[in-house]
Amino acid sequence: MKINTHKILGAFLAFLFSCMVYAQQVALPAQTDRWVIQPDGSIKWTINGRLPHTDHIEMSGEKVSVWVQYGLDSAGSASVSRTVVFPTFRMLPDGTRSHIDYSFQDNELPRFFINNRKLKTDLANGKKSGDLSYNIKSISHKGIMRIEASAGNPALVKIDRSIFPSVDKPLVIEKFVFTNITDKPVTLTMEYLRREVRTDSAKSKVRPHSVIMGTVNDGSRVIQPGANAAFAVYYLATDFPAQHVKIDADAEEKARENRINTILSPLQLKTPDSLLNTAFAFAKIRGTESIYKTKVGYLHGPGGLAYYAAIWANDQAEYISPFFAFSGDSIGNLSAMNCYRLFAKYMNPEYKPIPSSIVAEGDAVWKGAGDRGDQAMIAYGASRYALTYGKPDSAKKLWPLITWCLEYSHRKLNDQGVVLSDHDELEGRFPSGKANLSTNSLYYDALISAAYLGKQLHQPKAQTDEYLKQAAALKSNIEKYFGASIEGFETYKYYETNDVLRAWICLPLTMGILDRSEGTINALFSPRLWTADGLATQAGKETFWDRSTLYALRGVLQAGKTEKAMDYLRYYSRRRLLGEHVPYPVEAYPEGNQRHLSAESGLYCRIFTEGLFGIRPTGFSNFDCTPRLPNGWNEMALNNIHSFGRVFDLKISRQSKEKLLITITEGSKIIKYRINDGNTQSVVL
Secondary structure (H helix, E strand, C coil), X not given: CCCCHHHHHHHHHHHHHHHHHHHCCXXXXXXXXCCEECCCCCEEEECCXXXXXXXXXXXXXXXXXXXXXXXXXXXXXEEEEEEEEEEEEEECCCCCCCEEEEEEEHHHCCCEXXXXXXXXXXXXXXXXXXXXXXXXXXXXXXXXXXXXXXXXXXXXXXXXXXXXECCCCCEEEEEEEEEECCCCCEEEEECCXXXXXXXXXXXXXXXXXXXXXXXXXXXXXXXXXXXXXXXXXXXXXECCCCCCCCCCHHHHHHHHXXXXXXXXXXXXXXXXXXXXXXXXXXXXXXXXXXXXXXXXXXXXXXXXCCECCCEEHHHHHHHHHHHHHHHCCHHHHHHXXXXXXXXXXXXXXXXCCCCCEEEHHHCEEECCCCCCCHHHHHHHHHHHHHHHXXXXXXXXXXXXXXXXXXHHHHHCXXXXXXXXXXXXXXXXXXXXXXXXXXXXXXXXXXXXXXXXXXXXXCCCHHHHHHHHHHHHHXXXXXXXXXXXXXXXXXXXXXXXXXXXXXXXHHHHHHXXXXXXXXXXXXXXXXXXXXXXXXXXXXXXXXXXXXXXXXXXXXXXXXXXXXXXXXXXXXXXXXXXHHCCCCCCCXXXXXXXXXXXXXXXXXXXXXXXXXXXXXXXXXXXXXXXXCCCCCCCCCEEEEEEEEECXXXXXXXXXXXXXXXXXXXXXXXXXXXXXXXXXXXXXXXXX
């Protein structure tokens, strides 16, 4: 028998390399927090050095969004810039970015005077002799941006400044509350201001649009020691500038606070880790606030100064709408149903692809990247949403869209039994071949979910059985076509000729395909993919998109690697909530400069609902639950869940090292299940 020493040596070296690579896990770097969680659930940056520093945040209402860039230079001089976006005031021709927006700088604010001395808020441009200094003490966030400052040296007044969008009007408010902190009366003045700009009538949709910056409660006040006075500046869009609009800044602030509380009240995460609880609450705010009331109904929009009054098959249909079925937010659920309804309008008997995006309040579409696997995205999201929402009438409306999208994907199978698509959701930014792992993973889960849903809707058994049969075949074909050793890891190639690690190898984990979980998880957390900001889109590149990190963290939990997932989840959450760019998950870098697109926040919340608590919808009133209770935690809970047609609490408690207790509380009804740690329990409400 002839021994091939070259083959043996090659195999041995490959084995050694594999062992070395598997052993390489990223040592997570120490983090220095800039922000601190407060007792009221807000986060606060107290200015105590570490300058210069700048950041930006977006806040949204039904008719407006405001992007605020703020910061202090090395001398402590502050600057605030506001870009105000009006999603339903649009220009021609129709397009994704045809909304109007205007930016306002500090030097455009009305002038303030304290005891006849001008308050210099625009410190970036220097301060004249005699002007009063404006000294920022802290900045905080919780749905409203609040700036605490003082004026004078020694200080004469404390200034509480807040910036927030109106809940239901094309309006942003910037409010200033001055409190006299001396022992003598103080005279405060804000000058009257009204400035209007009007769009070109030839390019304006329907009619010209006016944007007005003006003052509320302008004039002079004498403030006694300990008393305060409030002034406000508004930024308003209108098509009828001659009509008087009464603006009540206090009422608008109260309405914004109520809206935030309405978002936060359902689906409350309760764990021993306040960082995760707070990050989850903040993600709910950003994910849910970014819904715009358009002429075709409520539309969730990504935001980021670019994406408004429009929907995408990935951001809305795939990422955020399935979360709304958990959220308990009525507007969120209206937006989800509206999203799927609008996509359904583009079904056709020829099975031409549905557009990737419907824009301009439904008046136009974008399909510039061809078929991105959009039908798989829609079928996955709509079937998961319908099951979790738990309302048969809604599910019946979604069923034709789901089945059409499944049939479209089935018709796109190639000779190897995997789905072809022109691109993936990155739209050609990175190569994806003729068939990619993302589209096929989504299609696989959509088939499983559709089988569950079809049974609930009493569809023919032959149809639901066929979906299960197709899913089983696709799972096998995914392994044959995409399963590979990449850079020493037994994981997946992203497309047929791919030979470098890609972040989206995490997707099979989130769909319950765990055959290559060990190699995939090792690859995800290796230095080849994991960076200071989460997963690199492709090994060796600086580009990252948070969406892949968020999917990966969920998938690693679903694969049962709880402690590993929690280490990286805590790291990621701390960086996003308390670090240098806060307080939400971001879209990407370098593209977009880490803007706070909103659907990514929905993906963050789904790490907990579907990953940590392991909720997999199987019917209108039932789900599989595979909880992943971390070591060191005795219990965790999701309270006030509005799903499966019910309102209930879900609590996971540790009974022993091997046993967990699942407690479902629905009013006075309590259901308990005892399971082995790591097992799955079928829950029937």
